[in-house]
Structures are given as C-alpha cells and as structure tokens.
Amino acid sequence: MTESATARTVRVWDPFVRVFHWSQVALIGAAWLTEDGPKWLHENAGYLLAALIAIRLVWGIVGSRYARFSDFVRGPRAVALYLGELSRGRERRHLGHNPAGGAMIVTLLTTVTATILTGWLQTTDMFWGSSAMEKIHEVAAILVLVLAAIHVAGVVFESLRHHENLVGAMIHGRKRVDGKEAP
Template identity: 45%
Template sequence: MRSSDSDLSLRVWDPFVRVFHWSLVACVILNFFVVEDGETLHQIVGYTASALVVARLVWGFVGSEHARFANFFPTPARLRTHLAAIRAGGHDFQPGHNPVGALMMLALMALVLALGLTGLLQTTDAFWGEEWLEEIHEALAASLIALAGIHAAAAIVMGRLERVNLIGAMITGVKRRTREQSGAR
C-alpha cells in the first residue's frame, strides 16, 4: 500500500501482543513439526506455549486498548454485525481483531491450554501411559494445526478483501488503510 496523505495508520498491536503471537507460532511449529513427542524439549516448548497463553490472558485484561478482550470480545451482536457486513459485500473495519478473528484467537488459545494440560497429565502417575489421553493430546494437536492454518489463510484473505496488510500489522504493530476504506473517519 502506498504511503501518502490519503493513507491512515493506526497503531494496533503493542510489542507484547506481537512477541506473544510470534513466540506462540514458533512453539507450535517446533512442537508439531520439529521436536519428537515425549522429549524433554517437547515438554519445555509445550509448557512455554501454555505460559505464553496465560500471560496473554492476563494481558487481555490489563494490556493496551486493542489487546483488551473488552475491545474485541466476540459477542453475538458483534458477530451478527460483522457477518452481515461480509454478506452484504462490505467490511466493517475493526482496529483490532474482528469478531470472527477473536473467536479463532480464543479457540487457538484454548487448544494450547488443553494441550498443555493433557501433556502435563501424561507425566503424572495417575495417567502415565494412558493411551486415551495420548490420543486426546494428538487430536488436540491436529486440531490446533488445522485451525492455525485456517487462521493464517483467513488473515491473508481478509487482508486482501479489506486491503489491509494484516500479517504486516502483526509484525510492525501498525494497520494501514486508505481514507476511502475508512469512510474518511
């Protein structure tokens, strides 16, 4: 996107949110594609991912404006408005997460926490070697990878539809759009 007087820049993602996001991406990639299940490194990376999510949950209440859950929590009314705008061929600009993106973010974080819990339980005497728990852990991991793939694809598609570089915004913290897109707000 060109940089001119007709462009609007909005600082959206604070450094904590960006570091959290890319650190969590790294943890997920490492644990799913690189590190062997059951290895100590797998456990450390998994617990690190869980700790990141816990920190992000706290940040959702005390962090910057666009990081706070109150700013983007996907209420039924917000979801209806957003989906109606998409169905009508329009785009209701959301400075932070749109309601569907917020749902995805919450689902991804819930999966990471569930993976951390099922991983931890597998190390306890009560659940050591329980095949059903391993199967749940593996199903959660596969679900996380599938949803992460959908999340990445949606960021690309929605970024193109809305003419906002969403991936760039998660790197720089700044969303850029033209005045025409914003309705000259």
C-alpha cells in the same frame, strides 16, 4: 515507514502482542517437529507456551486497547452478524480484531491450552501411559493446526478484501486509518 505513511497509521498491536503471536507460531512449530523427540524439547515448548498464554491472559485484561479481550471478544450473535455481513460483502473493517477474528483467538487459545494441559497430564501419575489422554492430546494438537490454517486463510482473505497487509501489521504493529473503521 515514511512520515506521511506513519501519519495515516495507528499503533494497533503492541510489542507484547506481536512477540506473543510469533513466539506462539515458533513454539507450536517446535512442538510439532519434536513430537517424536527429543522429548525434552517437545515438553519445554509446551511449558513455554503455557507461560506465554498465562501472561497473555493477564495482558488481555490490563494490556493496551487492542490487546484487551473487552475490545474483541464478542458473543455468538455478533460473530454471526459479522459473518453474514462478510458473506454479503458489507462487513466493516476493524482496526483491532473483527468479531470472527476475536472468536478465532479465543478458540485458538482454548485449543492450545487444552493441548498443553493434556500433554502435561500425561506426565502425572494419574495419566502416565494413558492411551486415551495421548489420543486427546493428539486430536487437540491436530485441531490447533486446522485452526491455524483457517486463521491464516482469514488473514489472507481480509488482507486482500481490505487492501491491507495484516501479516506486516503483526510485524510492525501499525494499521492504516481511513475513518471508515468499525468502532
């Protein structure tokens, strides 16, 4: 970035958030590609995802400003209000995650965790060979892909709507400051 471009931007996504995000993309992709084997690679992708999520949960409490859950997790009312404003073209741009984006993060973290947990449970004596647990794991994994597609669509929409490359921001960590952002 040029010096003038840097002066009009602010660091939003810290290195851990960016590494977490892209590692999650890669590991979920690896898990999907290895669902039929090699089993060790599929399982290790799950274990690595579990470790990443555990660290992310801690980072969501003690991390940088925009990484903290307190910065972007909002209740259903705030999400509904934001979506209403969005549908009328009156939503404010957020430097961090907007309320809908925050809800998506919580939903994705929960669904990925459920997928990991149900996969791991199938390795325990209690659920070894359980077709019900296998089906729950499969449904959760499919839901992760559906949510990821909605997430990508939201990123594309917001990028176009606010004239901002959000994928680039998740690579270099910086976003434009124009003084009109929501607090």
